[in-house]
Amino acid sequence: MQLPLVFTEPLLLVGDAPLSSTEKTFIQDWCGPIVCADGGLQHAPDRENVWGIGDGDSHIGELTGNPNFLHVSEQHSNDLEKCLTRIQAPKVIGIGFLGGRWDHSLANLSLLLNYPNLVLTDARQSVVGCHNTYQGRHTPAEILGIIPATPCIFATSQGLQYPLDGLTLAMGERISSSNACLTEDVRITGTGQFWFISDSLLNTNTVFTY
Numbered sequence: 598m599q600l601p602l603v604f605t606e607p608l609l610l611v612g613d614a615p616l617s618s619t620e621k622t623f624i625q626d627w628c629g630p631i632v633c634a635d636g637g638l639q640h641a642p643d644r645e646n647v648w649g650i651g652d653g654d655s656h657i658g659e660l661t662g663n664p665n666f667l668h669v670s671e672q673h674s675n676d677l678e679k680c681l682t683r684i685q686a687p688k689v690i691g692i693g694f695l696g697g698r699w700d701h702s703l704a705n706l707s708l709l710l711n712y713p714n715l716v717l718t719d720a721r722q723s724v725v726g727c728h729n730t731y732q733g734r735h736t737p738a739e740i741l742g743i744i745p746a747t748p749c750i751f752a753t754s755q756g757l758q759y760p761l762d763g764l765t766l767a768m769g770e771r772i773s774s775s776n777a778c779l780t781e782d783v784r785i786t787g788t789g790q791f792w793f794i795s796d797s798l799l800n801t802n803t804v805f806t807y
Contacts, residue, residue, distance in 0.1 A: 612693030742794035749789030
């Protein structure tokens with residue numbers, strides 16, 4: 598297998614966390630390429646444009662001889678990072694990386710801060726990692742969360758029910774966990790790293806783009 602795996606279209610990345618029926622249906626209906634993080638292979642359809650990457654410790658099934666599975670034995674990274682460091686794609690949608698073990702979910706949220714083209718989603722919400730700024734389109738009245746990963750000083754915001762202009766947010770202090778958008782266009786500028794949380798990409802009413 599030649600690395601990195603290069604894709605010119607959005608890529609679906611599937612993890613091993615417990616999945617809802619909505620998430621399983623989304624995966625089965627996905628027509629583009631899929632890369633599975635180790636045990637995520639159990640959730641993916643059996644077709645040519647599906648790959649697996651991992652150490653094999655959580656996959657249910659036989660991997661020996663599978664040309665589309667890359668075995669990575671090192672234990673210095675988790676399943677999600679093993680995939681992200683071996684793929685290239687304009688946009689990556691990750692399902693199955695939230696809602697399982699807390700330590701796994703938190704590690705995956707930390708990785709979001711290093712990959713601006715990655716969005717993690719489940720059946721209820723989606724989250725991206727942001728450095729200093731955010732710009733996206735949303736459904737008016739959609740519930741949003743802006744959670745600081747580092748202390749954040751916000752300069753301007755647009756489209757939010759509770760503006761962030763001039764505010765300082767920090768974990769363990771003030772955050773913005775139950776904000777909402779007033780218009781489709783949402784923009785935030787400032788300094789610091791934060792997670793931006795919105796309605797799930799799997800919701801057909803969501804127009805979220807980033």
